[in-house]
Amino acid sequence: MRLLVLYTTSIICGICMMALEMIGARALFPSFGSSVDTWAAIISVFILSFSVGYVLGGVVADRMRSNAALGWLILGAGILYCLLPIYSLAFCESLGESVHQAAWGPLVGALALFLAPSLLLGGISPVLVKLAFVSADRVGRTTGTLYAVGSIGNFAGILGANYVLLRYVPLNDSILGMGVALCLLGLCHLFLRMEVTAEAGGGASSAAGGEPA
């Protein structure tokens, strides 16, 4: 049951991560165009965000005792997703001509829009590993399965965004919908408590769950 919850969390977050990449790209096009500069900016910013998120998530994982930290991370991402429709297009528009015309312009837009939410979602990976830890001789299988499930979520997110969301749902509604789903998921983790197992070192630390950033 515990693992099922964690896998479900991983898959939902995986979907939202990549669906934002596909859908968010189109929020940059009107201001920055659809050139290869724009795609390079989007892909690199997402990868960078995950990288930073993994490090910070690792720090959080070492200090946490329960799934509350996971809840905060997902809730934070969900809130940012919900707010994106308000400022994504307007922010890109407000950057002005000098940024719009620059080759690095789309990097500014992508960093501003996608760094924070993707960083938070990247951060859940080490946290999930910590929560799923049962014993040292199963750690390989556990982390492997978690990554696999998360990647399946990525896969579903990209295809779902392409074949369903982009076709039938306005961009803002898609992102808002994912934001609502992430907020609900985060709240579930805040309210349904799940302790870190003793073997994972849950009793050793006294720190509260963490909000990075």
Next chain:
Amino acid sequence: MKARILAVVVAALAMWAGYRFADSHYRIADPGYPSDQLPLAHRDSAYTSSTWVASPTDNYLQLRFFERVEGGVCLRPSWADLVALKQAGGAPALPHLVPASPEVGRGKLDPLWPVDRPQPDPGTLNSSAYISLFPYGVLLNDMVMAAAGGATAKAAPRILIVGLGSGVGAAQLAHHFPDAAITVVDIDGVVRDMVMDHYPLLRWLTTQVTTRKEPRLDIAIADARRWIRYEAARRKAAGAGFDLIILDAYTAGSTIPPHLMTREFFASCAAGLAPGGLVLANVIGCHGKEVDGAIVGAMHRTLGGAIRSLRAAGLPECISIPVVYRSTDSLGQFRAGANFTRNNIVIAGTSPLDVRRHRQGWERIANFVHFPELAVGAYTTANYLNAGENWNSSSVDAAVIDGAAPGLARQLVADRQTDDASHHMRYSRSSDIGLIEQAQRAVQASTGLRLTGWDRPGKFLIRVDTDCVLLPREVSRLAQIIIKDHDLTDGEALVGPLDPPGGERPRQAATWTIADAPLFTDQMPNADIWNR
């Protein structure tokens, strides 16, 4: 140790195989292409790979993107032929295409040019049909034509073309409107380099100026969305807005970049127009959903969406002209269902454009002759096809078969020419197996090549004679017939009433031709998705 040696060997093999068997740049052996097509130059960019391909027997030079034909210019008449054309008095017939000295425009040879390939010298005649309707964007513009006293040679439009392709669109406009200032915006600098290096006439045009001292041709490398928003707006503010914006940007697979087909983008185009200016979009799509009862895709939504979104962007007067140019998709078939996927020329502006309410403009079009200096019958092609189920053989130069089998051509039966059929192409055919085999033997004897579709007899031997000068005139003649069919060409009849500014009209029972035309907005920018 063994494993490590094995790893080295496998890696070395892989590297060698990758080098040795890498795919050729020149993949041009698709069925239906002429047997003599010759790849001239190839370059890759971040956006596409582009190849110049020439076919002397089919009289074209095409710039193909990812092996797809995107546009073509006739090899004959060459630029030199145009320059040599003289009027009765001996003066050049086309003085605006004559360089100051013969060397001008030749430039230096592209260093990447293969030594064994000829350097082309194409003129301005187009072999792509839809290009032929570009002049309509100027002829329908009352302000430009009034300022020129109705004379096309005196018209001085400022024209923006989004998407360079082979450059034939710009060449054709420069031919008919000597004083036009043409700006092209393309996202890909490599495409510009290909055109500048291998289309000397266009390179020369960039060095020439109009009577207003503006460049006759200027090519900007930028994403059109940004360029129009900033640079076009700047020119408009300086009193030099565009009289015509031609939207012809495509990516591989006949797909329009989605951010270049939204209400918001069209609004920014409208903002860059001079008073009376028009937007002319080349939209690949169709009117109907089904062909012979089978759904052919969503192409009708692309066309409908373009019309609906242009009208919602402050260009409410809109017409759509399907480009019909072959007798096989004649007007009769178009009227019966209009279900071919093809180019449509969508023209939008703020004043009426349809035949009933813009008589003056359509009279100018009726009086306009494409390439009046060029003689009919002088620039023709003749090819044979060994047609199976799908007409899928390579086409062969008629000289090959006519030389080896004299008298064969006379035994073919010409297709009946109707009023609706186009007259620049003549088909004659035979299903006589003796004739088909005779033609096959002639092909094998003279070329020694195994040409696609010529290894066994097809159902028909078909000869296609094409007059390249009549092609643009025929496309225009057929367009003037189609445009009278209000229900198939008027924007409102096609997609229904206007959407209110910034919003969407309420859903209602749809009785118009393209009932489910989407409104493309930045929130739902789906031209690329529906364009299948």
